[in-house]
Amino acid sequence: DQQVKQNSPSLSVQEGRISILNCDYTNSMFDYFLWYKKYPAEGPTFLISISSIKDKNEDGRFTVFLNKSAKHLSLHIVPSQPGDSAVYFCAARNAGNNRKLIWGLGTSLAVNP
Amino acid sequence: DGGITQSPKYLFRKEGQNVTLSCEQNLNHDAMYWYRQDPGQGLRLIYYSQIVNDFQKGDIAEGYSVSREKKESFPLTVTSAQKNPTAFYLCASSGGFEYQPQHFGDGTRLSIL
DSSP: OOSEEOOOSEEEEETTSOEEEEEEEOOTTEEEEEEEEEOTTSOOEEEEEEETTOSEEEETTEEEEEETTTTEEEEEESSOOGGGOEEEEEEEEETTTTTOEEEOOOEEEEEEO | OOOEEEEOSEEEEOTTOOEEEEEEEOSOOSEEEEEEEOTTOOEEEEEEEEETTEEEEOSSOTTEEEOOSBTTBOOEEEOTTOSOOOEEEEEEEEOSSSSOOOEEOOOEEEEEO
8 A cells, every 4th residue: 555656657858857756645644745866776865855834845956846635746856957867756754653754666767968 | 974874785695694784873863764675666664763772663674673772873683584685775864853854874785695
């Protein structure tokens, strides 16, 4: 039972364009959402997060949008760069369950020069 | 330089052998976590510790054991009872404030000989 779903296993974007990665969740107890970037054989690197009391958070080229009524969040990368090519994981924290993180399966982003 | 150090990067285990994976952090974080990643999967929580001398089972604790005798250290032992130990193991830590992301080490890849 996948509580955090990243329905696109892969995404390909041209350099300079916008990358939009999507994440859906099912549990209304989630109160904190995070995006991580991961290269092969390395640990995930934290990118950006958003709490459930906000609908947008921005950090440089990265913006996360949260639509609580739709239980949907998205990560926008503008402009996309070849170095952004990696696997992106969405994670959600369950406020009612020792604040454990629940992870999506990831989306592999390829930014083409 | 603050961070999380996992060692070794690669580890080989013979059948029936216990092995211990090291995780050390100098971020002064209270909470530490162990995850397992298999190909095409998200991160699955093995064990976590929110304070020294205390730890809880995650979603896939069978065949694993941990200790938390020091704030900086959270070693994971993969026992012979773990029937499918080949995986990429990731250690993470997080601070005690309300909305704090988990930060990860670079992982240990465990293989069976």
